[in-house]
Amino acid sequence: MLTAIVGINWGDEGKGRMVDLLSREYDVVVRYQGGNNAGHTVVNERGKFILNLLPSGILRDETVNVMGPGMVIDLEHLCGEVQRLREGGITVTPEHLKISDRATICMPYHKLLDCLEEDRLAGKKFGSTRRGIAPVYADKYMKKTLRMGDLLDLDNLEERVAGIVEWKNLTVEKGYGHTPIETKEMMAWLREFGLVWKDYICDTTAFLTEAADAGKSVLFEAQLGALRDIDYGIYPYTSSSSNIAAYAPIGSGIPAKRLDSVVGIMKAYSSCVGEGPFTCEYFGKEAEDLREAGGEYGAATGRPRRVGPFDVVASKYGVAVQGATEIALTKIDVLGYLDKVPVVTAYEIDGERTTQFPTGERLNRAKPVIEYLEGFGDLSKCRKKEDLPKAALDYVAYLEKAVGCSIRYVSVGPERDAYVKMY
Numbered sequence: 001m002l003t004a005i006v007g008i009n010w011g012d013e014g015k016g017r018m019v020d021l022l023s024r025e026y027d028v029v030v031r032y033q034g035g036n037n038a039g040h041t042v043v044n045e046r047g048k049f050i051l052n053l054l055p056s057g058i059l060r061d062e063t064v065n066v067m068g069p070g071m072v073i074d075l076e077h078l079c080g081e082v083q084r085l086r087e088g089g090i091t092v093t094p095e096h097l098k099i100s101d102r103a104t105i106c107m108p109y110h111k112l113l114d115c116l117e118e119d120r121l122a123g124k125k126f127g128s129t130r131r132g133i134a135p136v137y138a139d140k141y142m143k144k145t146l147r148m149g150d151l152l153d154l155d156n157l158e159e160r161v162a163g164i165v166e167w168k169n170l171t172v173e174k175g176y177g178h179t180p181i182e183t184k185e186m187m188a189w190l191r192e193f194g195l196v197w198k199d200y201i202c203d204t205t206a207f208l209t210e211a212a213d214a215g216k217s218v219l220f221e222a223q224l225g226a227l228r229d230i231d232y233g234i235y236p237y238t239s240s241s242s243n244i245a246a247y248a249p250i251g252s253g254i255p256a257k258r259l260d261s262v263v264g265i266m267k268a269y270s271s272c273v274g275e276g277p278f279t280c281e282y283f284g285k286e287a288e289d290l291r292e293a294g295g296e297y298g299a300a301t302g303r304p305r306r307v308g309p310f311d312v313v314a315s316k317y318g319v320a321v322q323g324a325t326e327i328a329l330t331k332i333d334v335l336g337y338l339d340k341v342p343v344v345t346a347y348e349i350d351g352e353r354t355t356q357f358p359t360g361e362r363l364n365r366a367k368p369v370i371e372y373l374e375g376f377g378d379l380s381k382c383r384k385k386e387d388l389p390k391a392a393l394d395y396v397a398y399l400e401k402a403v404g405c406s407i408r409y410v411s412v413g414p415e416r417d418a419y420v421k422m423y
């Protein structure tokens with residue numbers, strides 16, 4: 001059974017919590033794209049953990065976790081993340097963490113370039129997390145990056161690193177006027193933060209093919225949501241990689257395999273970190289109340305998130321591009337304080353109504369059309385379908401019809417057991 005678990009919206013849908021729940025049923029959990037630019041928050045009986053790079057299955061001893069070739073890995077960050085998990089009592093060994101030899105290394109100069117460019121843009125910035133993700137993916141496609149497998153041969157790497165450093169300094173020093181980067185420092189960084197992963201690096205294609213052929217179940221875990229996908233998202237306010245389900249086998253190492261199902265994580269309201277068009281956005285007190293109720297602050301950055309009502313137009317599009325076969329609806333309990341629950345049912349663009357998600361300048365001009373459904377009160381104690389009040393069932397049924405996909409799970413709290421299985 002090969003399943004992808006992906007975000008339907010702008011990210012931060014509560015994927016970490018759902019992967020933590022669902023990964024129980026899977027032998028292997030794989031991250032297939034992105035780096036440490038986003039974070040999953042998982043609360044379980046061992047505590048609260050923020051995962052930026054590691055697959056969420058890392059919190060279970062019996063799950064094997066894979067970081068696929070589609071990922072970009074900041075070695076220093078990985079060291080810190082693993083150390084924090086170990087301090088929290090989590091075991092991380094080569095038996096249950098496999099890192100692809102084809103995954104790309106995110107170097108300190110990628111982070112530096114990200115910061116230099118954001119500073120140059122000043123008021124016009126894109127809202128980068130400054131973790132080097134766009135520069136490292138750009139270099140990947142320029143074919144000038146180091147990959148995890150190179151760490152196995154570090155002693156023979158100096159010449160290549162020197163060539164890359166020389167090329168990078170054309171931008172760092174001659175372009176931005178910053179002090180040049182140095183080969184010696186880069187080699188020292190690779191040694192300090194890279195060599196510890198030697199035993200974890202392997203051919204994940206061989207590992208995953210064997211696992212899938214042996215009938216093992218594999219869960220592919222994405223970062224961010226459909227609307228941040230480099231091709232299908234709100235470009236240029238997207239991440240720098242493909243996070244949609246169709247990329248899962250490619251970014252993991254098994255391009256010839258087909259997914260059996262795609263679980264779309266969809267939030268009962270909207271939230272978004274950083275810049276870019278966000279048609280359903282609330283401002284003022286309405287925004288503050290929703291942000292407070294949902295605790296909407298970035299897991300990786302602590303930034304307050306922009307919030308708004310559920311957006312049918314964007315979510316229907318998200319479900320379509322992800323090819324979701326079922327949905328897990330999250331954070332519905334957060335809306336318990338509302339007497340009437342707002343929903344964006346259409347966009348108005350240049351005086352015309354549409355339910356087709358637009359792109360480019362048309363998206364920037366879109367205005368939300370809001371309708372209200374009945375409020376449903378506190379749902380946080382509900383565990384069975386029968387526990388849900390009629391108004392909540394109506395809200396779920398309304399969303400299913402609006403986005404064209406069935407909702408299998410309704411999450412009513414951050415704790416592992418705080419959910420209702422609908423069928």
Ligand code: GDP
Nearest residue numbers: 012013014015016039040041331411412413414
């Ligand atoms: P992710 O990156 O998609 O995992 O999203 P976040 O990092 O924003 O995590 C979502 C946050 O909401 C975490 O603090 C979760 O513990 C919490 N959370 C997840 N699902 C629910 C839910 O159904 N209700 C409530 N109240 N909180 C939730």
